[in-house]
Amino acid sequence: MKKRGLWGKSYQVLADALGHFNSDDGYAVASHVALSSLMALFPFLIFVAAFSGFLGLNSVAQSATELIFDVWPERVAGPVSGEIKAVLTQPRGDLLTFGVVVTLWFSSNGVEAMRVGLNRAYRVRDNRSWFFCRTQSILAVLIGTAVLMVSTFLIVFGPLAWEWAVHLAPVMEKFSYKANIVRYGITSLLLLFALLAAHMYLPAGRRRFLEVLPGIALTMILWIVAGTAFGAYLARWANYVSLYAGLAGIMTAIIFMYLTAVIFILGGEFNAALMRVRRVNQRVEGGPCLEAEDEN
Numbered sequence: 001m002k003k004r005g006l007w008g009k010s011y012q013v014l015a016d017a018l019g020h021f022n023s024d025d026g027y028a029v030a031s032h033v034a035l036s037s038l039m040a041l042f043p044f045l046i047f048v049a050a051f052s053g054f055l056g057l058n059s060v061a062q063s064a065t066e067l068i069f070d071v072w073p074e075r076v077a078g079p080v081s082g083e084i085k086a087v088l089t090q091p092r093g094d095l096l097t098f099g100v101v102v103t104l105w106f107s108s109n110g111v112e113a114m115r116v117g118l119n120r121a122y123r124v125r126d127n128r129s130w131f132f133c134r135t136q137s138i139l140a141v142l143i144g145t146a147v148l149m150v151s152t153f154l155i156v157f158g159p160l161a162w163e164w165a166v167h168l169a170p171v172m173e174k175f176s177y178k179a180n181i182v183r184y185g186i187t188s189l190l191l192l193f194a195l196l197a198a199h200m201y202l203p204a205g206r207r208r209f210l211e212v213l214p215g216i217a218l219t220m221i222l223w224i225v226a227g228t229a230f231g232a233y234l235a236r237w238a239n240y241v242s243l244y245a246g247l248a249g250i251m252t253a254i255i256f257m258y259l260t261a262v263i264f265i266l267g268g269e270f271n272a273a274l275m276r277v278r279r280v281n282q283r284v285e286g287g288p289c290l291e292a293e294d295e296n
Contacts, residue, residue, distance in 0.1 A: 009277065016273035017266065024120050026265055033113045033264065034257040040110030041080075043103040048145050073231030076256045080249070108137035111202070114264070118203040121268025123276075126204040136201070147190065188220075195219060199268065212271050219267035226259050 020026075069077035115133065119126050126133070199212040234252065 009281075013270070013273045013277050016277060017269040020123070020273065021121075021266060021269045026120070026269070027262070029117045029120055030258055030261040030265055033117045033261040034254065036113035037110040037261065038254060038257050040107045043106040044110070044141060044144070047103040047107060047141070048148060073227055073234060073256065075231060075234040076252050078249070080253045104138055104141060107141045108134060111137035111140050114198055115202040117261070117265045118199065118268045121265050122203045122205065122207070122272045124204045128204060140197070144194070147193075191220065191223075192216070195264075195267070199271065203268070207271070207275075211275055214274055215267035215269075215271035218270050219263055222263045222266070223260060226263060227256075230256055230259060 069081045072080075112133065115126070115137070195216045196209075196212065199216060200207060200209070
């Protein structure tokens with residue numbers, strides 16, 4: 001059998017990924033992921049605010065909000081981050097009360113939505129218990145809170161440490177421009193680790209690191225491209241105020257979240273297509289050898 005070239009294999013993988021995404025209601029699932037994630041964002045940051053306030057780190061929650069929205073287009077992040085900051089300015093002492101259960105539950109709904117999307121993308125049926133999955137989602141929220149707080153703490157106090165270093169060694173002042181690089185680098189690493197954990201542990205079954213890496217890389221690249229393009233579109237042509245009036249800000253965020261959800265699911269579809277095509281090609285290429293072994 002004639003072997004496919006690089007372009008032929010690439011087309012085979014992309015056709016398989018896009019075809020399965022379309023036939024398995026990928027756009028509807030992306031809507032579910034987008035809306036659930038947006039609804040989970042407020043409870044998650046409220047929980048971060050309550051937890052940081054409990055530890056005496058009252059400014060960490062607002063800094064964490066800025067860190068999260070650093071990677072969003074400015075015209076998308078502005079209305080949402082403004083509303084979140086307004087919510088976070090309210091005093092909250094309900095960390096150890098029933099309120100934390102509610103915020104954790106709604107925050108974990110976003111994780112569950114991503115699980116549904118990845119299960120469909122990887123073409124697996126999840127037979128794990130409801131209790132296990134929900135506990136895993138809540139644990140993901142708690143771990144995400146801890147990682148976000150530590151990262152925010154480093155970013156907040158990093159400039160102070162840098163000023164102290166410059167005071168001791170003035171020659172280091174010429175490297176001050178790298179502060180923003182470090183900030184965006186930390187944000188990118190958080191996204192990378194979050195995607196890796198999502199693809200490895202949320203869907204049913206087991207996948208190796210190298211099997212999920214291509215889809216994660218594709219997701220990161222497409223997120224950067226889509227964010228830049230959507231931001232340019234909003235700045236030059238979009239006029240959502242005429243369509244949605246006072247809801248223009250939140251509708252812009254929903255559309256952006258939907259776009260990122262589509263790309264997130266496509267990352268899983270790309271990985272699943274790669275694994276499937278690799279298995280098919282191995283069977284085709286190894287068929288005669290296997291038949292010869294059977295004859296012997």
